[in-house]
Amino acid sequence: MTPSDPSAAPADTLTDGPRRGRGRTPGRVRGGTPLPLLVPALVGLAFLLLPLVALLIRAPWRSLPDQLAKPEVWQALRLSLFSATAATAVSLVLGVPLAWLLARTRFPGRGLVRALVTLPLVLPPVVGGVALLLALGRNGVVGRLLDTWFGITLPFTTAGVVVAEAFVAMPFLVISVEGTLRAADPRYEEAAMTLGASRFTAFRRVTLPLIAPGIAAGSVLAWARALGEFGATITFAGNFPGRTQTMPLAVYLALQSDPDAAIALSLVLLLVSVAVLAGLRDRWMTAAS
DSSP: OTTGGGGOOOOOHHHOOOOTTTTOTOOOOOOOOOOOHHHHHHHHHHHHHHHHHHHSSOOOTTTTTHHTHHHHHHHHHHHHHHHHHHHHHHHHHHHHHHHHHHHOOOTTHHHHHHHHHHHHHEEEEEHHHHHHHHHHHHHTTTHHHIIIIOOOOOOOOOHHHHHHHHHHHHHHHHHHHHHHHHHHHHHHHHHHHHHHOOHHHIIIIHHHTTTTTHHHHHHHHHHHHHTTOOOOHHHHHHTTTTTTHHHHHHHHHHHOOHHHHHHHHHHHHHHHHHHHHHHHHHHHHHOOO
């Protein structure tokens, strides 16, 4: 019997060796959850879920159909869906090229540009609305030129709602698409260009299909963020029923006079949020695996 004979290996090596790593999930620690981690985790879960549970408990289920049948509710819902979709379209047209610029090109100050692009994520929405007024208002830096040259006035209009929502929602799409571009192999683009394709053709025919899942996820996130926007919208576009009053603004207004209507509108937004999470579940599960 030679030392290299497999039969000379210890029994535990033969039985345990091949099983090591089998059936385990990477990053999962064996054993129970430590109590110092379990208690704050459960408290945090309760902290996040309790307001949602309270909303469901206090919902006027019997009068809910009547609350949702009110004309002002459907006006706000239609305006919210239209403005969120239009803001997402604006974010796609402007945000995808911006994400490509940040991910694929090198230029001085790229880090600063990236920080400025993501600034609306941390900027209070009301401050964003004030900044939009100073830039695009009738007496704003650019707004006065739009008013004088083209007769275009954005504040307190439906177009102003779209602008405000696009301002706060576009960074979500840019971040998602930029991350997908950085993960995509640029050699496919380079191979296409060596075969005679222009840079734009390579982007359109090769890169776009590769990053389509990232664009879809970013679009959904941007749409959901635009749908729930409040601060920038009410500051820049006002709260006029049928023209600028979106669902979040309708909830705020109804809470002062009709709490049941506010709860009903909140349930609609909650349902939309759940649908967004369900739509992104497959992408998150794929990324986690």
